[in-house]
Amino acid sequence: xxVDGVRTFDLTAQSGTSEFLPGVETPTWGFDGxxxxxxxxxxxxxxxxxxxxxxxxxxxxxxxxxxxxxxAMDGGPHxxxxxxxxxxxxxxIDQPAxxxxxxxxxxxxxxxHVYRGLAGxxxxxxxxxxxxxxxxxxxxxxxxxxxxxxxxxDAGRLELQHDGGEPGTLGDTVMTNGTVGxxxxxxxxxxxxxxxxxxxxxxxxxxxxxxxxxxVATDGGLLDAPVRLDEVRLAPGERAEIVVALEPGEVTRxxxxxPDLGGIAASFAMGGNDAFDVLxxxxxxxxxxxxxxxxxxxxxxxxxxLRAEDAATVRSFELAEREINxxxxxxxRVDEVVTVGDTEVWEVRNAHPVPHSFHVHDVQFRILxxxxxxxxxxxxGPKDTVxxxxxxxxxxxxxxxxxxxxxxxxxxxxxxxxxEDEGMMGQFxxx
Ligand code: C2O
Ligand code: CU
Ligand code: CU
Numbered sequence: 001x002x003v004d005g006v007r008t009f010d011l012t013a014q015s016g017t018s019e020f021l022p023g024v025e026t027p028t029w030g031f032d033g034x035x036x037x038x039x040x041x042x043x044x045x046x047x048x049x050x051x052x053x054x055x056x057x058x059x060x061x062x063x064x065x066x067x068x069x070x071x072a073m074d075g076g077p078h079x080x081x082x083x084x085x086x087x088x089x090x091x092x093i094d095q096p097a098x099x100x101x102x103x104x105x106x107x108x109x110x111x112x113h114v115y116r117g118l119a120g121x122x123x124x125x126x127x128x129x130x131x132x133x134x135x136x137x138x139x140x141x142x143x144x145x146x147x148x149x150x151x152x153x154d155a156g157r158l159e160l161q162h163d164g165g166e167p168g169t170l171g172d173t174v175m176t177n178g179t180v181g182x183x184x185x186x187x188x189x190x191x192x193x194x195x196x197x198x199x200x201x202x203x204x205x206x207x208x209x210x211x212x213x214x215x216v217a218t219d220g221g222l223l224d225a226p227v228r229l230d231e232v233r234l235a236p237g238e239r240a241e242i243v244v245a246l247e248p249g250e251v252t253r254x255x256x257x258x259p260d261l262g263g264i265a266a267s268f269a270m271g272g273n274d275a276f277d278v279l280x281x282x283x284x285x286x287x288x289x290x291x292x293x294x295x296x297x298x299x300x301x302x303x304x305x306l307r308a309e310d311a312a313t314v315r316s317f318e319l320a321e322r323e324i325n326x327x328x329x330x331x332x333r334v335d336e337v338v339t340v341g342d343t344e345v346w347e348v349r350n351a352h353p354v355p356h357s358f359h360v361h362d363v364q365f366r367i368l369x370x371x372x373x374x375x376x377x378x379x380x381g382p383k384d385t386v387x388x389x390x391x392x393x394x395x396x397x398x399x400x401x402x403x404x405x406x407x408x409x410x411x412x413x414x415x416x417x418x419x420e421d422e423g424m425m426g427q428f429x430x431x
Contacts, residue, residue: 148171
């Protein structure tokens with residue numbers, strides 16, 4: 001609701017049970033319900049205020065993944081919400097339309113909190129997204145697709161596997177929006193799917209066996225133009241918006257098959273040869289017309305282009321084992337200090353033979369190069385999280401704007417959540 005011009009939301013973290021498997025009650029956590037949370041939505045230029053209440057027995061937090069906002073509102077490990085307490089962040093939406101999400105970020109326990117079900121989408125709209133030719137009726141032809149893999153034990157409880165396996169728990173059951181065997185009844189010639197890899201460890205390659213699709217947006221918003229693809233790889237935390245066309249009466253399946261994890265010898269042990277159906281699309285006999293996606297300029301006049309020649313600083317980050325630059329996360333240590341307004345290049349290297357993903361709070365970055373070469377089109381748009389193939393170096397261009405705080409840091413980390421919890425995270429101040 002909107003109160004005095006401020007868009008307000010209430011979110012309550014709570015425990016409950018969910019029937020994922022027929023006749024089995026699985027203990028789960030959710031926001032405002034037993035599993036996952038409501039899709040929040042706001043406009044560029046709006047002020048939002050959220051009342052986050054914690055009804056769990058332990059502290060949690062709620063981080064606004066992909067959002068440009070002050071560090072004290074970010075919901076990271078420095079903004080815990082104790083049991084029974086309410087936290088009330090507020091900020092102004094000042095970034096392009098995008099599919100963002102929210103999830104807990106408590107120090108050392110993020111994997112468990114997300115795995116039990118605490119996550120939701122946060123959609124942003126702006127003039128460009130409203131003017132774009134894109135399917136946009138939420139739940140009808142604009143459909144959230146939150147993908148998570150799970151392991152159930154014999155009693156139907158969600159199980160995390162901490163047996164030293166990489167890259168963390170790989171589930172044998174895939175759920176979409178909290179449903180095993182999900183389907184959607186299609187009533188239009190095209191559907192837009194807002195894909196979120198909400199898994200804790202697994203990387204997917206989403207596509208259809210029988211048709212290509214148009215990639216229209218990545219983590220931080222619309223691409224310059226749609227890109228026709230057969231599959232899009234998403235690591236934990238990454239998003240993509242795709243538009244797919246169906247004929248009357250057709251049935252097709254969004255799936256993930258044999259993700260290319262990037263030259264890993266034992267990639268089968270990391271999910272590199274797994275295949276899952278994610279969402280069945282069932283088209284009706286009468287489909288409403290739906291034109292091919294198109295839009296003009298997706299950028300706002302005051303967004304300014306990110307230009308590599310403006311980068312005054314290059315910082316290097318090397319990821320290996322559970323460390324970044326040889327250090328594990330320390331809540332009391334500031335790793336980097338950035339000057340507000342600066343454009344920087346972050347050169348991120350996966351120096352380890354297993355998958356990692358790299359996420360930076362507060363900004364959307366552009367990938368300049370992957371091992372010195374131009375990135376593929378699916379990595380050319382606005383991003384806040386990127387899958388790091390083993391032994392490759394990614395140059396990321398970003399600018400830190402508006403918000404300074406001499407005490408409260410933002411985070412950067414691996415978004416494989418076991419890795420994050422075990423210390424693959426660092427902190428930066430913007431001053
Ligand atoms: Cu999606 Cu620091 O997190
Ligand atoms: Cu984040
Ligand atoms: Cu990692």
